[in-house]
Amino acid sequence: MQIGVLGQTSGVSPDTIRYYERMGLLGPPGRRANGYRVYGPAHLERLAFVRHCRDLDMPLADIQRLLHLLDHPADDCRDVDGLIDTHLTQVQERLQSLQMLAHQLEQLRGRCHGQHTTSECGILHELVAAAQGENCVCHGASPRMEGDV
Template structure:
């Protein structure tokens, strides 16, 4: 199957497939006599695996490690568990960071009511103050302080 066909079958962009080949995540397929790449079923399975891991927000380096385990099924799966545990810890840290960001944005949004002109906008005043290094209510709200 040609690259356009496997791209459509797997939902992976043609340029991404070429990148995966270049980085070694996807083995380079043999070429037909006309020079076109000839992708097999195993390429499609591997691309689907990679796409699923990317949907889980895994970095390509970790996906490469997981693919090594796929090709070496006799290996100890403890390393797989550690890899997923590490990824889970990073996701949890990002969630905590996003919750803090949510609080900051909510505090910032509370600084302005609809119906005023931009010159009176509490949000803009807060952002300008923060740009000048002054404390802003959105950061105070994140620390549980009041202004």
């Protein structure tokens, strides 16, 4: 199949497929006499694996490592466990960070109710105050910026 068909079948754009080839995530395709790339079922399967890993928000370096391990079935799978454990920890840390961000935005949102002019907007007042180094409802004391005395 040509790259367009591979892209449609896998849901991955041709540009991304070429990028994955350059990164070594996909093996080189065969070539027709006219120079067109020809992909087979193995390319589609590998691309589906990469896409699924990307859907899990795994970095390409980790996917590369997983593909290497997949290509070496006699290797110890503790490396796979370690990659997933590390990724899970990173996701949990991001979730915690996002929860804190949501709380900060809720605090900020609570500063403005009803309909009035922007000059009376509590949210804008809080953002300006924080930009000027004052305490804000969402962060408390603002950290000093580099160069402040």
